[in-house]
Amino acid sequence: MPEGDAVLRTARRLDASLAGAPLAVADLRWGHVDGERLHCACTLAVVAVGKHLLHRLDNGLTLHTHLRMDGRWQTLPVSAVTPAQRRAPGLRALLATQTTAALGWHLGLVEIVRTRDEADVVGHLGPDLLGGDWNEALALSNLMSAPERPIAEALLDQRNLAGLGTIFTSEPLFMQQIHPWTRVGALPADRIRALVRRGQELLQVSMTYGHPCSTGHRREPMYVFGRKGRPCRRCGTTLRHITVGEPPRERVLTYCSRCQPEA
Ligand SMILES: [Zn+2]
Known part of the structure; x- marks a missing residue:
């Protein structure tokens, strides 16, 4: 998408x-x-x-x-x-x-x-990560308003903040070593802020270069997205799929079970 x-x-x-x-x-x-x-x-x-x-x-x-x-x-x-x-x-x-x-x-x-x-x-959308009127405080407040929700689901919900899909959700979660199902309420505010900032940075990099790139390497631009079944770049563990969200809006993310252990 x-x-x-x-x-x-x-x-x-x-x-x-x-x-x-x-x-x-x-x-x-x-x-x-x-x-x-x-x-x-x-x-x-x-x-x-x-x-x-x-x-x-x-x-x-x-x-x-x-x-x-x-x-x-x-x-x-x-x-x-x-x-x-x-x-x-x-x-x-x-x-x-x-x-x-x-x-x-x-x-x-x-x-x-x-x-x-x-x-x-x-009008239902949360602050736009690439918009001129980006409002980080409001986006964080929206995210933290439902502490029981899995963090990946909250990040993908465009009513909280607008612009993140599965690439820019799965890559920051890997980089911050957070399991996609971690409850929002189990994460300190500064870690949620770091996730949002990382997602925004990756979106901006993609705007500049014309394609997403998390790793800094043009030929191997992703840590986990699109790499199910391949070895984790950090620890070598085979990457897996995980489903987040409720039907019909469920999404599939790729993650490393060792680098991103379930809390
Ligand atoms: Zn790993």
């Missing part, structure tokens, strides 16, 4: 491609969402809030999309869009100015809201 860094990169790319020009095409293939409402409107800005994309137009409307598990936005010159791409079943949105097209593939959510009502769709 794309995390805060990937969504912010996507927002910047869409903004650079579409802002300042009217939409000549606004074809939304999502239920009864009517793309015609966006036709001819000029893009003011495309911004990311947590993992949500808000595409603001000068007619008072915002196109709200979410990438969920597999979504992505592709940008390319209008002349390069092929008939096969236009007909593809995975295409959920096709936006285009006179020169540039944006193709939304496998998006997990597409809706139009009034710009002044954006809070209805993103």
Whole structure:
């Protein structure tokens, strides 16, 4: 699932491609969402809030999309869009100015809201780790408000703080040697703060370099994420999967049972 860094990169790319020009095409293939409402409107800005994309137009409307598990936005010159791409079943949105097209593939959510009502769709989110108005004290207070919750589940809950997915949760937990199921209330505040700061640093590194990197090594960038069944880089123990959260929102993290012992 794309995390805060990937969504912010996507927002910047869409903004650079579409802002300042009217939409000549606004074809939304999502239920009864009517793309015609966006036709001819000029893009003011495309911004990311947590993992949500808000595409603001000068007619008072915002196109709200979410990438969920597999979504992505592709940008390319209008002349390069092929008939096969236009007909593809995975295409959920096709936006285009006179020169540039944006193709939304496998998006997990597409809706139009009034710009002044954006809070209805993103107002539930906690402070955004990559946002200009990041508020660490509020994020920590949100996290610590449910002391019985497993720390991994609390970090992944976008209502506490927005932007962390499984990469930027599992890597800081390994680096801080904390088991994903450790209760929030069993951790001192400074360790929770260290986890959040580590997650934020990794997101910022990813924004700078264009890909996540915890280890500092480009070829082997992850300590645990995506490495189930392989040896721990620190102790050699075979890394395992663990499930956190309740269905249908459960997530699978990779961890080292020796470096991150259950408390
Ligand atoms: Zn280990």
